[in-house]
Amino acid sequence: MFNVQDIRKDFPILSRKVNGKPLVYFDNAATSQTPKQVIDAIADYYSNYNANIHRGVHTLSQEATDLYEQSRETIRAHFNAKFTHEIIFTSGTTHGINLVANGFSSLLKQGDEIIVSALEHHSNIVPWQMLCERTGPVLKVIPMNEEGELLMDEFDNLLSKNTKLVFVNHISNALGTINPIEHIIEKAHAVGAAVLIDGAQSCPHIKPDVQKLDVDFYVASAHKMCGPTGVGILYGKEEWLKKLPPYQGGGEMIAEVTFEKTTYADLPHKFEAGTPNICGGIVFGTAIDYMNQIGFDAIANYENELLHYATEKLLEIEGLKIYGTSPQKTSVISFNLEGIHPYDVGTILDKMGIAVRTGHHCAQPIMDFYKIPGTVRASFAFYNTKEEIDALVEGVKKAKMMLS
Known part of the structure; x- marks a missing residue:
């Protein structure tokens, strides 16, 4: 049985705080976290x-x-x-x-x-x-x-x-x-x-x-x-x-x-x-x-659930645009808020303990295609939760309010 709370216990870093807030780690596409077994x-x-x-x-x-x-x-x-x-x-x-x-x-x-x-x-x-x-x-x-x-x-x-x-x-x-x-x-x-x-x-x-x-x-x-x-x-x-x-x-x-x-x-x-x-x-x-041991089918199914949940919740925010909307995709969401630089959004989120990646993600030709300087990228792993996604959504709303 896939139990995300049991899985999270394997990752010591997920219990730490950043800027006084519980860490929400959504930079998994850059580097995943390491379980105690490793x-x-x-x-x-x-x-x-x-x-x-x-x-x-x-x-x-x-x-x-x-x-x-x-x-x-x-x-x-x-x-x-x-x-x-x-x-x-x-x-x-x-x-x-x-x-x-x-x-x-x-x-x-x-x-x-x-x-x-x-x-x-x-x-x-x-x-x-x-x-x-x-x-x-x-x-x-x-x-x-x-x-x-x-x-x-x-x-x-x-x-x-x-x-x-x-x-x-x-x-x-x-x-x-x-x-x-x-x-x-x-x-x-x-x-x-x-x-x-x-x-x-x-x-x-x-x-x-x-x-x-x-x-x-x-x-x-x-x-x-x-x-x-x-x-x-x-x-x-x-x-x-x-x-x-x-x-x-x-x-x-x-x-x-x-x-x-x-x-x-x-x-x-x-x-x-x-x-x-x-x-x-x-x-x-x-x-x-x-x-x-966890199983790649279980991982894929759970991460797909996180992807759809996060996509639905983020698109409720007015002025938010997601880049990369193929039906064939994995648990990565690149987005921007209209009129706001992605770096500024990422900085606000960090103050709330939420780790995302901002910039061109070493894929500058993609950003040139969309004619943007970069995106905010939230990337999910099998140890993330819907509650953490809710925290991301609230953080993006706060960034929008502060930076608009």
Whole structure:
């Protein structure tokens, strides 16, 4: 049974006060909060297992290595990758995207085309622009409509025999739109293009099956999924990971080093140079186990209930406009009050203990499309409540009264 009050007891930070008010945390799209099960796992690692991995014959090193590789297997099973070595530990989604972009530098040439969407986070735009500057491909953009949806007919028209790469987010961080990635992957593969999906915003809400999706690359971050910052994963099909050159050189990613020549380690170590965030990698598995114990269907159903409740209540406020109104969306609401800057609204809400995000959310092209400086973004997680949404609504009403 899904019991939000019992779940909230797992999150120590939810009991604290901010500016003398009970914390209402609605910035989950940026970073989710961490349950005590994960916090305890972090303390357990540093108390009992802290040692470097893969390199030591001593007991601590071997125990830490076992825990790290067990977590990799937990993550493989969660995403349903075919092989454990298709899971590459990274510092987060941005690192994973840059790893792939760097690898394709040696595979692309002048005249090739790559496609991105208008709904992307900057981390899924800038690395590809840098790639185009280095190697000469043309960057094309799938346009969006007023509802915050991608125009699939336009995407179909952009595809050609020159298309080598397509990359879109699974869910928009700024608007909450769930993109039709199954269609995108199928159409891209039909012209021989590879596909990278940015799953940073989807993985807290959806359990992706990378084999069913037939996606070539999928990236995610632990800190969106009740885990720590500074760790994430890149899933890549084995055949693609073997084609890409290493992203960084150093310890761990080598098979043999001489001054004449270096040979590289097998997957996944080929892409894991240096000492990793060992604790982060281990407890990423703990966080995934925690969320699976609650159940992703239960999480999705409850968050959808919160989304509809918040949408209905906020739209009762005169002069409030929501951006991103696709029926296919997750628990993110981006909005503005007519004539009031979003930063000012966010400042008033903070005084009331309500944490929201304001600005362009690292998705400036979306804001340019709507011709606005940014939005107030309230993003909900499975540990939030309707009572907290009521507090948000009252806070927005107060901000409107004070700032109008």
